[in-house]
Amino acid sequence: MDPWHKFRRIFYSVGIPPTIWLIAFFLAPLGLIWIFSFGEKVGVVGIDITWTLDNYVRSFNPDILKIFAKSLWLAAVATFICLVVGLPVALGIVYAPNKWKGLLLLGIMLPFWTNLLIRTYALIAVLRTRGYVNFTLEWLDGAARWFLELFGMGGIALAILGERFQALELLYNDNAVILGLVYVHLPFMVLPLYAALERLDRSYLEASLDLGAGHLRTLWNVVVPLALPGIISGLIITFIPALGSFLTPDLLGGPDSAMIATIIERQFKSANDWPFGSALSFLLMYITFGALAIRALMARRRGGDGMGG
Structure with missing residues (x-):
């Protein structure tokens, strides 16, 4: 493979635009935030860069x-x-x-x-609380109670399933x-x-x-x-x-x-x-x-x- 310096013009024309974009919209804002981290809050929105580690x-x-x-x-x-x-x-x-x-x-x-x-x-x-999970569990609880009570096993339903279903948090x-x-x-x-x-x-x-x-x-x-x-x-x-x-x-x-x-x-x-x-x-x-x-x-x-x- 030929070295890049034999095609400098093509290399620079392809590489310079994304490099400028990276510096302007990534490295520069990141560097600004890094500088702010060594500052102090002044007033409501002011920042004083004192290079403190506080x-x-x-x-x-x-x-x-x-x-x-x-x-x-x-x-x-x-x-x-x-x-x-x-x-x-x-x-x-x-x-x-x-x-x-x-x-x-x-x-x-x-x-x-x-x-x-x-x-x-x-x-x-x-x-x-009234979402699909709780709605499904409530429906299954009601269906199980109805099935057991249909066959005269309401007492068993209360013993097995306990009180009426309460929505889960x-x-x-x-x-x-x-x-x-x-x-x-x-x-x-x-x-x-x-x-x-x-x-x-x-x-x-x-x-x-x-x-x-x-x-x-x-x-x-x-x-x-x-x-x-x-x-x-x-x-x-x-x-x-x-x-x-x-x-x-x-x-x-x-x-x-x-x-x-x-x-x-x-x-x-x-x-x-x-x-x-x-x-x-x-x-x-x-x-x-x-x-x-x-x-x-x-x-x-x-x-x-x-x-x-």
Whole structure:
């Protein structure tokens, strides 16, 4: 392949416009927020850049750390559930007939074609007090009572089913937030897993089964190690946006289910404390960079081990 400097004019004409766009609309605003994180709030909307670290020190307030820890926990649980659900789904797509693979992948990517706000409100319609879940459970409870009373077993119905069905509180708690995070981020897990599993040499699986290993043992001892790069990529790609999620916990969670992105939004809008909100934003970004650095380090060590072998 010819070096790029032989075609400088073409290289610059293609590379300069996106570079300018990246600098103007990504790096410059990001740098501005980083500078704000070293400032102080003045008046209602004023910011005085004093290069102080007080905003970062405030971020280690026990209440803020508690919210950070809760955000990490909710994002980690949602990511784990996405892995448990996404791995069988990805395997199913890999081993599906070729004529169905395209449709199955389309079904995984289809949620991206719908606005997140609309999908979240649809989930609210399912989980609310008079939503589809409670309506279905109430209908099943009524149908069971009617069936038992029809055969003169009303007493048994009361003994088995107890009092009349009471609507479940499925919204505005941590469980609703986790469900929402899984609902939104599951495609981010399935697609990397599918890409990794699609490249697997199926002869390894056949050899494992021929040697007497069961399906679960083959999955754990053969598929998981070979697909580990895709699993790690899926974990990171799912965990990072889940950690910074704002809309899902804001609409599905209650006052005790706020995540760190909710606190950041309140600093920029309600409190008008842009310096503190900027510091919290960059702490979240530092966590993201740390996760990516760990991923790169693990990939380098795995590559070094492979070269050494």
